[in-house]
Amino acid sequence: MSGLAKRIVALPSLSATEALAAGIAAMARAGDCILLEGPLGAGKTAFARAFLRAAADDPALEVPSPSFTLVQSYETKIGLVFHYDLWRLDGSASLTELDWEDALDAIVLVEWPDRLGNLRPETALTIQFETGDGDVREAALTGWDGRLPASFSSWPGLSGPPIPAPAATGGPDNTPDKPGQGPDGGAAAA
């Protein structure tokens, strides 16, 4: 887990996040796990949605946030993809009820992967999203050494030089209930 290179990608707009997701989807294969970290509204679901739309080759694919179902699976052109949002997970033991074992044989996207505890796959690609002003986001990618390019600036939709890595920041600490901000069309009735 230690000593892995960290790659920083500037995401000045939603379309840049979508471009990064499409590029990662083009590389993904069965057995891959992609952990999406970052605060509320950082763009984890936006990334997952673009990933799934690219994987399915369907720009109109409906990808609701799985905040309430905790997991949603999709049959795509690159195989089965499981999309988890573990914010509400009640202990990692409940993961067995959420097809976690099957998911690991497929492609897995996980929002709030800190909930995985010691079930966190060591070979995963971790993408840590940070928010900036307005639509500005930044992604720090760790893992998949030897698979990822040194720079993403040549990827379609991602241009400009990489931004130097900032000092590492901690993940979310204590997480009470997720605010009732409806996840894209979600019915978060308070």
Ligand SMILES: Nc1ncnc2c1ncn2[C@@H]1O[C@H](COP(=O)(O)OP(=O)(O)OP(=O)(O)O)[C@@H](O)[C@H]1O
């Ligand atoms: N550069 C960007 N990348 C990603 N999303 C962006 C960007 N700029 C603006 N947005 C907007 O930010 C919001 C991100 O919401 P999203 O649901 O993806 O966050 P999240 O990290 O999944 O939050 P949560 O922890 O609540 O699940 C969306 O409304 C999206 O359109």
Ligand SMILES: [Mg+2]
């Ligand atoms: Mg989300």
